[in-house]
Amino acid sequence: MSLRRSFAVLGTLGVALGSGLIAVSPAVAATSAPGATAGLSAALCPPELLPPPANDNQVWHDDQIGVFAGGDFIAESASAESEGLLVVLGDATFRNGKGFNVGTVGVGSGVSPTPGEVMLAVGGDIRVEGANTVLDVGANATNADDELVGGSVQVGGNTTPAYPAPAYRLNEGTLTEGMGADALSAWAETDVAAMSQAFSGRDDTGEVTGDQWNLTFTGDGASLRQVFTVSADKLTVGNPAIHFLQIPERASVVVNVTGSGDVVWAPTYFTDNGDRVDGLDAPRFGQVAGRTLWNFADADSVHIDGSSQVLGSLVVPAKDSTDAPAMRITASTNGVIYTAGSIIMDGQGNEQHFYPWIEYPCGSTPEPGPEPEPQPEVEGAFTITKTVQGENAPQVAFSGAYSCSIDDAQVSTGVWELAAGETTDPIVAPVGASCAVSEDLPTDTEAGTWGAPVVSGSPAIITKASAQEPVRISVLNTFVPAPGPGPDPTPTPEPTPDPEPTPDPEPAPTPEPTPTSEPTVEPTPAPTTPAETPEGELATTGGTIAITTVALGALLLVAGLLLRLRHRAQQ
Structure with missing residues (x-):
């Protein structure tokens, strides 16, 4: 039938x-x-x-x-x-x-x-x-x-x-x-x-909302x-489109x-569940x-x-x-x-x-009677998935809210809380609703900061098919670690102070020679050719020079004494 x-x-x-x-x-x-x-x-x-x-x-x-x-x-x-x-x-x-x-x-x-x-x-x-x-x-x-x-x-x-x-x-x-x-x-x-x-x-079972451009009948x-x-004014002023x-x-x-x-009445056009x-x-x-x-x-x-x-x-x-x-x-x-x-x-x-009205049986025109038994509301569903990117992201509970509306009239709201990688159970919403998801930005820590959430798939339009396979909405956060401490820098060495200048030694006073009446005999100059070393090399060390000098001095002293003695003997 x-x-x-x-x-x-x-x-x-x-x-x-x-x-x-x-x-x-x-x-x-x-x-x-x-x-x-x-x-x-x-x-x-x-x-x-x-x-x-x-x-x-x-x-x-x-x-x-x-x-x-x-x-x-x-x-x-x-x-x-x-x-x-x-x-x-x-x-x-x-x-x-x-x-x-x-x-x-x-x-x-x-x-x-x-x-x-x-x-x-x-x-x-x-x-x-x-x-x-x-x-x-x-x-x-x-x-x-x-x-x-x-x-x-x-x-x-x-x-x-x-x-x-x-x-x-x-x-x-x-x-x-x-x-x-x-x-x-x-x-x-x-x-x-x-x-x-x-x-x-x-009695009314639904509500009418809208303006001069769009009029929505929500059952x-x-x-x-x-x-x-x-x-009649609301239906006709502006000739709004009719939406069921x-x-x-x-x-x-x-x-x-x-x-x-x-x-x-000149309705612009008609839609049913958005179509x-x-x-x-x-x-x-x-x-x-x-x-x-x-x-x-x-x-x-x-x-x-x-x-x-x-x-x-x-x-x-x-x-x-x-x-x-x-x-x-x-x-x-x-x-x-x-x-x-x-x-x-x-x-x-x-x-x-x-197009015969659905309540008028074929071939007759009965008047509407008692309300028929209600049937379940046509509903669909959506899910929210939490995703996190970034190294060393802390394990925190992310939270937010969702809101579903039909032609700007809110039909359902709620909150959600998820850890990274988790997905909510299906959230039921009327077919034709537009469902949007938002997130409360996590608190930054000393370990780093959270970027603004990126919500994909929102708002989602709820369809009949979503009752079997919910519409998916994902929320992505990116964690940016704070810069870590690096190695201590190598200290700059202290500059070496300039050495104190060594004072020039004061020369010892040369004793004045005792004057003599005798003419001074010129000493025979010592040979200037240095003696050969046993290996046949010239002696160049300071010690050799010093010995030579002492020997020359002794020779001059002896010569001086001999001259003095000779002088006395002649007297």
């Missing part, structure tokens, strides 16, 4: 949705809505996840309402198509100057009413205006035998121009006019105001019906928009479109505008004012549309793509 059908356990509310007062219970969950094909096969119902709009999607069938207008429906300008069952309590006018598709479309989700069954029901009149305008119902709708059967049209009043005419293309389908109230008997008591009130009565990660409340976070895989989303007045989902190539386009419902409970009128694909069903309980219809649509929508008033489609090629 598909999830869409399993939502039939939504309880019982006495609200007329689809065909008068109905009591929704598990016993009727698999039945079709009154007026739908009784033999509708569950195998033909849409899957839980539909693809983005395309012209080659697989065809699925769902006979519940795609677009409901409690007043009139007008398709003009260059509007193009309305996929799924179109129910109009008032008149339906088509004047876009070209073909306008109803029921089945060229580019859409691929979900349409059962071929051959009612695809357009109008309580008043149908008018097709303009020479080139063609109302095309059930294009390419074939039965099990691959036979073209188109779609049928029920009209309470009349057709202009009168059917049959070139202005109508029913693709082998039928058009019945003048039916009066029977044209809408299956849907006449649909109460959009009661539907909106039921949604507004739900609780567990409830199977995520409920948010946002003011922490929405469980199989959950529905209800956004209650508060505030009266004329609301003009853009409004592009025609986005894999989760259909998931977000099918799970989301926007309830404009207080608005006097709503204009859906802009160039992006607007994702989600639209509920507008307002009725027409004298100046404006309840709804004006100039953008392409993706979901289901309910309004108590009129709808004007007047954009440039805009289309209404049928």
Whole structure:
């Protein structure tokens, strides 16, 4: 059984949705809505996840309402198509100057009413205006035998121009006019105001944060019906991008928009857990479109505008004012549309793509009931690893903190403490969170200093895959040792003082010779040739010179004595 059908356990509310007062219970969950094909096969119902709009999607069938207008429906300008069952309590006018598709479309989700069954029901009149305008119902709708059967049209009043005419293309389908109230008997008591009130009565499960550029809807990660409340001003001023976070895989989303007045909403784009989902190539386009419902409970009128694909069903309980219809649509929508008033489609090629809301079982339109059982929050994890570089780094405990946030809203914080080489246990964080790590710088010591930490992998984005293999963040510190003591320098030797000068010896006074009357005999000069040494070398030593001098002195003394004696003898 598909999830869409399993939502039939939504309880019982006495609200007329689809065909008068109905009591929704598990016993009727698999039945079709009154007026739908009784033999509708569950195998033909849409899957839980539909693809983005395309012209080659697989065809699925769902006979519940795609677009409901409690007043009139007008398709003009260059509007193009309305996929799924179109129910109009008032008149339906088509004047876009070209073909306008109803029921089945060229580019859409691929979900349409059962071929051959009612695809357009109008309580008043149908008018097709303009020479080139063609109302095309059930294009390419074939039965099990691959036979073209188109779609049928029920009209309470009349057709202009009168059917049959070139202005109508029913693709082998039928058009019945003048039916009066029977044209809408299956849907006449649909109460959009009661539907909106039921949604507004739900307690919020998440919070809305942001500004005029980005608006984030953060769920609780567990409830199977995520409920948010946002003011119309916050939703529309600046036309912020819409971001969804922490929405469980199989959950529905209800956004209650508060505030009266004329609301003009032109969202820039849509994301889910950080991935853009409004592009025609986005894999989760259909998931977000099918799970989301926007309830404009207080608005006097709503204009859906802009160039992006607007994702989600639209509920507008307002009725027409004298100046404006309840709804004006100039953008392409993706979901289901309910309004108590009129709808004007007047954009440039805009289309209404049928993505049944996930809580509406295939073929019927139950009102939301009791909260489904919660499921675990979608979480991932990250780790912190400590690394140290540098010689002789001291063993210290490193510490720091981490913080995880989603769109600047903090969702978790904590502290960590590690030694070098250690890694934390996985730290759990919500999928889509951005987790940043910081460190307290270690204290320097006499042994050296610590450089600033280098954090790699931070901030880390938490993914679903990180639940099995955590995202890694590393913190590196480098230790710089202090310079060590070197060898003592060699002292500079003291300079040797200059020696004291030796005083010159004073010469001994030469004794004056005793004068004689005799003439002094000149002494025979001693030979100047030095005696040879025994080895035949000249004597050059001081001792030899001294002996010679003494001998010469003695010889002179003897000579002097002899002269004196001779002198006396002559006397």
